[in-house]
Amino acid sequence: MELRLLEYFWTVADAGTVSEAARRLHVTQPTVSRQIQALEDELDTQLFDREHNHLTLTEAGVFLRSRAEEILSLTQQTERAFTDRQRAVMTGNLRIGCVEADNSATMAMMLEEMTAEYPEVTFTITTGDGDIIADQLDKGLVDVAILIDPVDTAKYESLRLPRVERWGLLMSTEAFLAERDAVTPADLGGLPLITSQRPAVQTMLDEWLDGAVPPHIIGHYNLNFNVVPLVERQVGMALGIAGVTRDVDHSKLKFVPLSPALTTHCVLVWRRNRVLTPLVADYIRRFREAFN
Numbered sequence: 001m002e003l004r005l006l007e008y009f010w011t012v013a014d015a016g017t018v019s020e021a022a023r024r025l026h027v028t029q030p031t032v033s034r035q036i037q038a039l040e041d042e043l044d045t046q047l048f049d050r051e052h053n054h055l056t057l058t059e060a061g062v063f064l065r066s067r068a069e070e071i072l073s074l075t076q077q078t079e080r081a082f083t084d085r086q087r088a089v090m091t092g093n094l095r096i097g098c099v100e101a102d103n104s105a106t107m108a109m110m111l112e113e114m115t116a117e118y119p120e121v122t123f124t125i126t127t128g129d130g131d132i133i134a135d136q137l138d139k140g141l142v143d144v145a146i147l148i149d150p151v152d153t154a155k156y157e158s159l160r161l162p163r164v165e166r167w168g169l170l171m172s173t174e175a176f177l178a179e180r181d182a183v184t185p186a187d188l189g190g191l192p193l194i195t196s197q198r199p200a201v202q203t204m205l206d207e208w209l210d211g212a213v214p215p216h217i218i219g220h221y222n223l224n225f226n227v228v229p230l231v232e233r234q235v236g237m238a239l240g241i242a243g244v245t246r247d248v249d250h251s252k253l254k255f256v257p258l259s260p261a262l263t264t265h266c267v268l269v270w271r272r273n274r275v276l277t278p279l280v281a282d283y284i285r286r287f288r289e290a291f292n
Contacts, residue, residue: 090121095126098146106163143279177256190213224248268287
């Protein structure tokens with residue numbers, strides 16, 4: 001006997017009418033009637049006497065109602081016990097490493113859900129470039145990390161996030177390229193460029209240039225905050241992604257995307273072949289359910 005049938009039966013018995021039971025259950029009246037008929041057919045017993053629009057329990061119905069109350073109550077208590085047990089497990093500090101990217105909003109969304117459900121959970125967020133965050137993950141200083149492609153995930157378990165990160169140049173509004181809607185490989189030849197020191201980013205840029213004259217790399221940076229003053233003073237232009245430029249002074253700086261478009265994704269990564277704590281496993285589960 002399905003618990004759903006018992007729930008429908010108990011609700012009808014308590015409400016006295018199909019219409020009121022349907023309202024409480026948020027279903028249609030025919031649905032309620034079919035479920036009650038199915039239960040009576042299964043038990044081969046009439047459970048209600050039907051008089052106009054009102055239903056009264058038969059002797060068998062009275063007996064089943066008492067049993068249904070016991071079964072439904074036990075079910076609810078069991079579910080509550082497991083919920084309480086799970087809540088008791090979900091304590092501690094979740095350590096997250098995250099690069100500067102649009103997908104930091106995704107990280108925040110998952111943390112919002114988790115901390116609302118488990119108020120005793122705390123978190124620590126470490127921000128840096130991909131190499132720094134990956135190193136912290138390797139050393140066990142963070143539990144999970146959000147990194148920007150290209151990422152060598154051979155030693156990590158990973159989950160690709162759907163939000164696209166678009167690459168371009170952050171430049172002064174006074175720069176001659178600021179009038180453009182996009183920057184092409186031909187535009188970059190010999191221009192002073194500040195870029196990430198990650199070898200994977202340099203390789204990605206070389207592939208995008210596709211043999212065009214390369215820019216003049218004058219420096220490297222890992223976080224957007226420190227490169228902004230250099231770009232404002234036109235020391236150079238900074239290669240980066242659109243998401244980290246939202247809070248800059250747009251009267252002084254402009255982000256111009258690359259063309260052909262150069263886009264990558266972020267990935268959620270965690271160490272391979274490691275036993276995950278319930279807290280870390282739950283955080284990863286939320287990403288899987290949202291994006292798989």
